[in-house]
Amino acid sequence: MRIAVVDYIRCGLVLFGGLLIALPTSANDRPNIIYLMTDDQRADSLGCMGNSIIQTPHIDDMARQGVVFENAFVTTAICMTSRACVFTGQYAARHGIWDFSTELTEDQLSKTYLGQLHAAGYRTGFIGKWGVGDPKSADALLDFNQGFSGQSQYFAGDVQKKQGRHLTAKIGDQALQFLQECDAAQPFHLSISFKAPHCQDSRDILSDQFPSDPTYESLYESITIPAPYTAAAEYYDRMPDFLKNSINRDRWAVRFRSPSRYQQSVKDYYRLITGVDAVVGRIRAALKEHGFEDNTVIIFTSDHGFFLGEYGFAGKWTPHDVSIRVPLVIYDPRLASRANPLRRSEIALGIDMAPTILGYAGVTRPREMQGVSLKPMIEGRQSSLWRTSFFYEHWFTAGGRIMPCEGVRDARWKYGRYFVPGQVVAGVARWEELFDLKTDPHETVNLARDPAYADVLEQQRAAWRRWRQQVQ
Template sequence: MKRIYIAIFTLSLLLNVLSAQDRPNIVFLLSDDQTSAATGCYGNNQVITPNIDKMASEGVMFSNYYNTTSICMASRACLITGMYEYKTGCNFMHGPLHKDKFEKSFPVLMRKEGYFTGFAGKFGMAVSDGDSWDDKSWEVMPVDAYDRWGGGPGQTNYKTAKNERIAQYADEYPHSTRAYGAWANDFITDAKKSGKPFCMSISFKAPHLPFTPDKYFDDVYANKVFEKPANYGAENATHLSPQAKSGRQYNAYNFWRESEESYQKAMRTYNQLIHGVDYALGMIRKALEEQGVADNTIIIFTSDNGYSCGAHNFGGKVLPYEEASKSPCVIYDPRIPENKRGMKRETVAANIDIAPTILSYAGIKAPDNMDGKDLNLLINNPNKFKRETITLTNMWGNDEIQSMSVVSKDWKYIYWQYESEKMKPTEELFFVGKDRLEMKNEVKNPEYKNQLNSMRKQYDKQVQEISKGAVTYNDYQKYSILFDRNASAEEKKPYLTGDYEQVLKEATQKRKEKQKQNKH
């Protein structure tokens, strides 16, 4: 009998090993607020990102990768669920990701299918079914959903010692970015011992504000003077809608425009933080080599949203313009043949594609609720990857900037829905295939009338999708009215929030009162 047990145990171990060899490991790396324009392989010769650039030269780079909602909480929910925001029901001002949605996210599904899973870094959202929630609370962190957890609530901290789950790395790596690289090394070691294929996700805080780079890299951009892009500053925003210029993205973030000195300091520290993430990528690839698993490990690198960096006088993200909505996206699969490495794909891709793509690599069928597509098809058979447009929404902030747009490889149509005595609903049409800096609104150009009508049809089709698919909670159904090009000001009025700062203050106060009641 003892021999039978030993044989069964040995067979089980052998099957685990074979399973790990058959199914690839997957590493998903996410920076925070990194615009694609701040990455060397995307054409910026002023920045130093050697590991990302090398990964692009060995893998596939998606030239037109967009975040369907360009703000961290909502984007992260889109990334792990493969759904548009109005179906995740998750964003600041709205509410948390409900548990039933999280149960269909890629990390949960992969663990159920035998993957050894781990997460480290800024989780960036709340998972909860309750009315009282706080993304800064441990109570809404899905710690037990992973085999290993090195994450934290809220924004986390650049100081390693102030992040509870990675504090043990603080002596050697006082800045969190390299500490996550060290955590990854330990996770890969444990994952290999488990005998299972693994899926490791790391969400760096960098380069999110406050710009606090790792001093280890102080020499990288010391005394560097960055050239401003041609669309920098308010003088290059006169053609944009008044709605776009009504929010804090245009009226705050003064460090981008106070002086030449403040601009250069912001650019140096922002890019130094990205360089730290690039270095951590190098640490992770080295760990994969040392553990002998590099040949069977797929790496995906992207960011949760872009960053304006002073373009059109904007700071921050949120808006549907190129700098704020686009991020780098690179996939490295060591199994692809040499003659396919270094490919670029121009077709629009998006954060909603990440979850179905990862599941596809793992041999797991994506749930029907996912809106995204498997990017493997775009990589291997682009002619069969059918997609006309991606939809970009902003459902956060003051009423004026809440908007929807559709974007293809060459065109972007934006509809600014807000209407008042001072503002009328505004359309913008940019030929982004030729005018990547979005310097000319072509909406009144008769030469592009057919293109405008085509993009309007794509837009209207997406409004219908929102009408059919928006969750019935967290204040999302209103967008089928607000974003409707045919809705009147009177029809929209009941759905406008008014003073954004006051609404935010009242919501925060209400949440604190509910938390106090729950404690009692």
């Protein structure tokens, strides 16, 4: 009996060169994928990460049903470069985006996870802060493009009077529009890049630095948020002069200069995150409404962390954990029936996001990607070999107000190397840091000049040299 080619296709097979090749036979083989990324959200600013004050019920619910990575980091802590790392799956030393004016090339864009998913037949969407030049540069890769360049504003009207609909809520509206236009016959991917909880940059010491949605204005009002103990002046005094006089300190003066200002800023920072959580809830409800809930993987993370007064600083940029550590929750409804929530202690990186997204889509990652898919680990199939350290890089200087630096972090040690201005490529050190994270997890005692740790320091320098060459 002769079997038509169409019958093979209906069975999930295709005849190629005399061989039957299996094709995806169900929607589960090509799930929908939603990638949610906040801006400036530190790792400890979720309930599921141990914060007993902040209210993030929808993300916490995903964490209970999904996987929480307790040691998730970015390889650079500044918006545009970190986003380029996420898009490309590469260290900045390879993709070359170090400033706000450089864009990804057409070839680079085609090899981002967005370009690869579009080529693989996914309906692709992007909403929010693009962060790497003009989002229109990605029009050819996106079926739905609501990206914006720059920082945008939380309110279209007067920011201080909070006039108009809050930007986070608008992003939620756009997400629901995208989902409404999706069809079960075609898998979709949606990336949402929130502005929140990034501040509304202003040098006005009286302005609201974190303009939150009035909906959440009463949240946290009766609570006093404790300042970190490293906010004490003695820890600022230990810093080198170039950090004492950096933009980190300038931003601290605007946002955290007094106890009352600290309470206002941190509470608004938390309110912005609660606003994001509400959008997560709206998205999950829409997935259920449209019949996508059982086949949509959701990834939630941030582009980098944020100082909330530690060492007398605000902002990010340095290699300290509060600057580079981020939340990471991955929810796969196909695995949600597991009896216990899963928490992983392995090091996960921002450069792993692109390979992970492509892994869920069944798309082979481009060879240029340096990150690794977390999907096998989530499914319990990972190799016993996994990274035990990673490289940190930051070359953006903001006209000399931010010091370029690099470093290496593993489970025990952190080595940081700040460079002499103009000698970054040569790697000439202006200042070195060495922290024993086992005994000093808050990075308060610099051991780099302690003779007792000279051997450890040299080992870490050697690791830095190896990593620096490897990531090119």
